[in-house]
Amino acid sequence: xxxxxxxxxxxxxxxxxxxxxxxxxxxxxxxxxxxxxxxxxxxxxxxxxxxxxxxxxxxxxxxxxxxxxxxxxxxxxxxxxxxxxxxxxxxxxxxxxxxxxxxxxxxxxxxxxxxxxxxxxxxxxxxxxxxxxxxxxxxxxxxxxxxxxxxxxxxxxxxxxxxxxxxxxxxxxxxxxxxxxxxxxxxxxxxxxxxxxxxxxxxxxxxxxxxxxxxxxxxxxxxxxxxxxxxxxxxxxxxxxxxxxxxxxxxxxxxxxxxxxxxxxxxxxxxxxxxxxxxxxxxxxxxxxxxxxxxxxxxxxxxxxxxxxxxxxxxxxxxxxxxxxxxxxxxxxxxxxxxxxxxxxxxxxxxxxxxxxxxxxxxxxxxxxxxxxxxxxxxxxxxxxxxxxxxxxxxxxxxxxxxxxxxxxxxxxxxxxxxxxxxxxxxxxxxxxxxxxxxxxxxxxxxxxxxxxxxxxxxxxxxxxxxxxxxxxxxxxxxxxxxxxxxxxxxxxxxxxxxxxxxxxxxxxxxxxxxxxxxxxxxxxxxxxxxxxxxxxxxxxxxxxxxxxxxxxxxxxxxxxx
Amino acid sequence: xxxxxxxxxxxxxxxxxxxxxxxxxxxxxxxxxxxxxxxxxxxxxxxxxxxxxxxxxxxxxxxxxxxxxxxxxxxxxxxxxxxxxxxxxxxxxxxxxxxxxxxxxxxxxxxxxxxxxxxxxxxxxxxxxxxxxxxxxxxxxxxxxxxxxxxxxxxxxxxxxxxxxxxxxxxxxxxxxxxxxxxxxxxxxxxxxxxxxxxxxxxxxxxxxxxxxxxxxxxxxxxxxxxxxxxxxxxxxxxxxxxxxxxxxxxxxxxxxxxxxxxxxxxxxxxxxxxxxxxxxxxxxxxxxxxxxxxxxxxxxxxxxxxxxxxxxxxxxxxxxxxxxxxxxxxxxxxxxxxxxxxxxxxxxxxxxxxxxxxxx
Numbered sequence: 001x002x003x004x005x006x007x008x009x010x011x012x013x014x015x016x017x018x019x020x021x022x023x024x025x026x027x028x029x030x031x032x033x034x035x036x037x038x039x040x041x042x043x044x045x046x047x048x049x050x051x052x053x054x055x056x057x058x059x060x061x062x063x064x065x066x067x068x069x070x071x072x073x074x075x076x077x078x079x080x081x082x083x084x085x086x087x088x089x090x091x092x093x094x095x096x097x098x099x100x101x102x103x104x105x106x107x108x109x110x111x112x113x114x115x116x117x118x119x120x121x122x123x124x125x126x127x128x129x130x131x132x133x134x135x136x137x138x139x140x141x142x143x144x145x146x147x148x149x150x151x152x153x154x155x156x157x158x159x160x161x162x163x164x165x166x167x168x169x170x171x172x173x174x175x176x177x178x179x180x181x182x183x184x185x186x187x188x189x190x191x192x193x194x195x196x197x198x199x200x201x202x203x204x205x206x207x208x209x210x211x212x213x214x215x216x217x218x219x220x221x222x223x224x225x226x227x228x229x230x231x232x233x234x235x236x237x238x239x240x241x242x243x244x245x246x247x248x249x250x251x252x253x254x255x256x257x258x259x260x261x262x263x264x265x266x267x268x269x270x271x272x273x274x275x276x277x278x279x280x281x282x283x284x285x286x287x288x289x290x291x292x293x294x295x296x297x298x299x300x301x302x303x304x305x306x307x308x309x310x311x312x313x314x315x316x317x318x319x320x321x322x323x324x325x326x327x328x329x330x331x332x333x334x335x336x337x338x339x340x341x342x343x344x345x346x347x348x349x350x351x352x353x354x355x356x357x358x359x360x361x362x363x364x365x366x367x368x369x370x371x372x373x374x375x376x377x378x379x380x381x382x383x384x385x386x387x388x389x390x391x392x393x394x395x396x397x398x399x400x401x402x403x404x405x406x407x408x409x410x411x412x413x414x415x416x417x418x419x420x421x422x423x424x425x426x427x428x429x430x431x432x433x434x435x436x437x438x439x440x441x442x443x444x445x446x447x448x449x450x451x452x453x454x455x456x457x458x459x460x461x462x463x464x465x466x467x468x469x470x471x472x473x474x475x476x477x478x479x480x481x482x483x484x485x486x487x488x489x490x491x492x493x494x495x496x497x498x499x500x501x502x503x504x505x506x507x508x509x510x511x512x513x514x515x516x517x518x519x520x521x522x523x524x525x526x527x528x529x530x531x532x533x534x535x536x537x538x539x540x541x542x543x544x545x546x547x548x549x550x551x552x553x554x555x556x557x558x559x560x561x562x
Numbered sequence: 563x564x565x566x567x568x569x570x571x572x573x574x575x576x577x578x579x580x581x582x583x584x585x586x587x588x589x590x591x592x593x594x595x596x597x598x599x600x601x602x603x604x605x606x607x608x609x610x611x612x613x614x615x616x617x618x619x620x621x622x623x624x625x626x627x628x629x630x631x632x633x634x635x636x637x638x639x640x641x642x643x644x645x646x647x648x649x650x651x652x653x654x655x656x657x658x659x660x661x662x663x664x665x666x667x668x669x670x671x672x673x674x675x676x677x678x679x680x681x682x683x684x685x686x687x688x689x690x691x692x693x694x695x696x697x698x699x700x701x702x703x704x705x706x707x708x709x710x711x712x713x714x715x716x717x718x719x720x721x722x723x724x725x726x727x728x729x730x731x732x733x734x735x736x737x738x739x740x741x742x743x744x745x746x747x748x749x750x751x752x753x754x755x756x757x758x759x760x761x762x763x764x765x766x767x768x769x770x771x772x773x774x775x776x777x778x779x780x781x782x783x784x785x786x787x788x789x790x791x792x793x794x795x796x797x798x799x800x801x802x803x804x805x806x807x808x809x810x811x812x813x814x815x816x817x818x819x820x821x822x823x824x825x826x827x828x829x830x831x832x833x834x835x836x837x838x839x840x841x842x843x844x845x846x847x848x849x850x851x852x853x854x855x856x857x858x859x860x861x862x863x864x865x866x867x868x869x870x871x872x873x874x875x876x877x878x879x880x881x882x883x884x885x886x887x888x889x890x891x892x893x894x895x896x897x898x899x900x901x902x903x904x905x906x907x908x909x910x911x912x913x914x915x916x917x918x919x920x921x922x923x
Contacts, residue, residue: 466647467654467655469614470724472718474641477670486657
């Protein structure tokens with residue numbers, strides 16, 4: 001009987017409940033509410049007309065349309081590419097399928113703003129290496145491709161976002177009962193008809209759900225648009241918020257425009273999340289069972305090798321080429337020189353790692369912020385998940401809602417809310433310190449921790465804790481001796497789920513950094529803005545190394561645990 | 563002393579009342595079983611006694627200690643009630659070895675060093691787990707895990723042991739073996755056991771006394787197994803104690819008749835005055851014959867089960883089941899085919915007054 005372990009131990013349970021509510025309210029609810037309040041409440045009155053006025057100003061209006069336009073394009077392209085590759089690695093006799101599947105997930109690891117940086121170096125209209133090659137060597141009149149364009153932004157985002165669809169569709173295709181397809185085949189349907197009439201409709205919910213995730217992510221995406229759009233005046237909502245806050249140094253009008261934009265972003269995100277949950281609940285067909293089957297494989301025949309080449313080419317073009325570019329540019333004596341051995345040096349790397357205070361600070365800040373945010377969020381997450389999963393208290397639905405809220409609240413919104421809440425207006429001013437970034441990270445990553453810890457807690461049956469109580473343990477002892485050791489894997493998962501993304505975080509910290517509180521992401525971004533392209537690239541290279549090393553260690557580690 | 567006394571215990575979840583004013587006494591040193599269908603509130607009752615749940619009203623005493631009393635706002639937490647609990651799913655801690663699982667209650671009680679080791683090993687020996695003490699639960703079979711749970715519940719020498727369907731996840735042989743072992747332990751240690759189950763066979767075998775609960779959380783009958791089996795308080799109890807047949811019987815001035823027919827029912831009449839009765843009997847209380855005395859019946863369905871032949875028999879529109887041993891059926895020519903006529907005689911009839919006529923068998 002899963003009726004929780006109420007009864008005695010009201011003391012510690014009460015403490016945990018109030019702490020959980022407290023943390024979620026202060027860290028998550030207040031910043032978001034303050035944004036709504038600022039957007040909708042003008043001069044002490046509820047005022048929607050003023051919000052409409054702000055939205056109809058040309059630059060806000062354009063940013064809104066741009067966000068929608070970019071997100072639509074990215075979603076469409078990512079969905080096509082993701083579904084196609086997912087189908088290739090699950091349903092065809094493509095060689096090296098397992099390896100290819102892993103490779104297609106690699107873009108998840110690469111921060112897209114670093115990708116954008118690399119593509120800028122390759123395809124900026126005048127200085128990009130590829131464009132220069134075409135113009136100088138092949139004698140083209142103009143650049144072959146201008147990365148500072150909607151097409152460029154969409155292309156780069158697509159490269160790094162398509163795994164969202166890929167992973168969902170792969171899962172659905174792998175779990176689908178092949179007898180459904182076989183019975184259609186026995187009824188005389190051709191493979192093409194089966195794919196169109198049976199397979200695609202069955203995996204449609206997964207495709208849609210992945211597509212909506214991409215839509216959500218792209219709408220709120222800062223990095224790529226910031227790197228590639230600002231040059232030609234393409235703003236989306238997050239970059240416009242950043243621009244407003246930075247240019248006007250926090251004037252009332254700019255903050256208000258920011259909050260209005262943020263509100264629009266939150267509402268859009270909420271609508272997307274709602275549609276996604278509807279799609280998923282409707283699409284949970286019985287036939288996609290939890291078991292693994294051996295699905296029907298389509299023979300590619302003569303196309304096997306060409307398609308494999310296409311896949312490898314895609315990976316090389318989207319992962320290898322940008323990464324190598326980053327490392328090479330990071331080693332150049334001056335940006336723009338050709339990649340010859342006399343132009344390349346390790347001095348830049350040595351300089352940013354050991355000599356330059358700005359970059360050293362950034363690396364240190366990111367490491368310590370990541371570590372602190374991961375640790376705090378991990379422990380708070382266990383406690384809050386425990387309250388949500390195991391305790392029978394009224395109103396825990398609200399806790400769950402608050403905890404999961406940051407999933408649909410974009411990073412720039414959280415940052416803006418944190419600025420409004422913690423810059424002195426309510427008694428505490430931590431603006432321009434690392435603490436404000438830490439608070440924002442905790443709010444942003446709490447949902448990750450809750451997910452991992454809830455999953456772990458759900459596997460710990462109530463009777464295990466009750467058995468400890470009956471053995472004479474107080475509630476505290478039972479939690480310490482039984483529950484905590486059993487949810488440790490979930491806690492570790494939460495830790496890494498937070499630590500690694502926090503290391504490469506840009507969207508939140510770019511709105512919150514002060515002179516000495518740059519993070520790695522901010523440092524890469526601002527160095528690039530200031531024209532220090534080689535140092536920016538060198539730091540990005542270091543970041544890539546840290547991320548890849550971290551992922552590898554975790555990969556090893558989680559496999560060892562299993 | 564570890565008698566349990568419940569008075570007026572009420573418990574509901576939301577609008578769903580599980581127990582409405584239940585009172586019950588369990589005597590010191592007895593093995594007492596709560597027997598009832600799933601959802602009857604027996605597990606809730608056990609959880610209330612253990613302290614995992616708080617009653618909405620009423621009081622609970624264990625020994626001379628009041629552990630729960632809503633009137634006096636007393637509710638002793640489970641860790642201070644001094645009992646052992648064995649759960650349906652064993653609840654053996656997967657991250658601790660067998661030794662550590664069993665040692666945990668003693669460690670909490672402040673026992674350590676040599677005394678700890680001695681007592682744990684004693685408990686290990688008690689449940690025949692010698693040699694397995696350094697294993698992890700995942701390396702044990704279901705039955706062995708059940709023994710770990712039992713040893714853990716017993717190691718601190720509680721005066722009261724609560725068992726929640728501890729055997730229902732085991733296979734039939736193991737269940738029987740563990741049943742004997744639990745009974746044996748209880749006799750040796752002289753502790754009070756409260757046992758919760760929906761399995762009447764285990765309840766009859768293990769209990770000194772048992773209580774039959776109905777779906778509404780009420781207690782229908784309390785008594786020793788033989789008494790409950792032989793003198794069921796009502797139809798519900800009779801049906802719950804094993805495969806039951808009910809035959810509607812009508813009483814007129816001329817005597818007893820089967821159902822609405824003219825066929826007389828030539829056995830001792832019920833004691834009461836009512837006109838409509840149900841004759842309750844077990845399949846083993848029926849004697850089948852080809853001819854002679856008894857009711858004129860017809861075989862509706864015959865199933866050969868090996869040692870037994872199972873018959874579904876129709877008499878005046880009502881059905882009942884009985885079984886004949888195969889060798890006896892062969893010796894007496896009682897291998898009956900479907901639709902064949904036969905005679906049936908009864909012994910040990912339990913009479914129940916039939917208030918809701920339509921509810922047949």
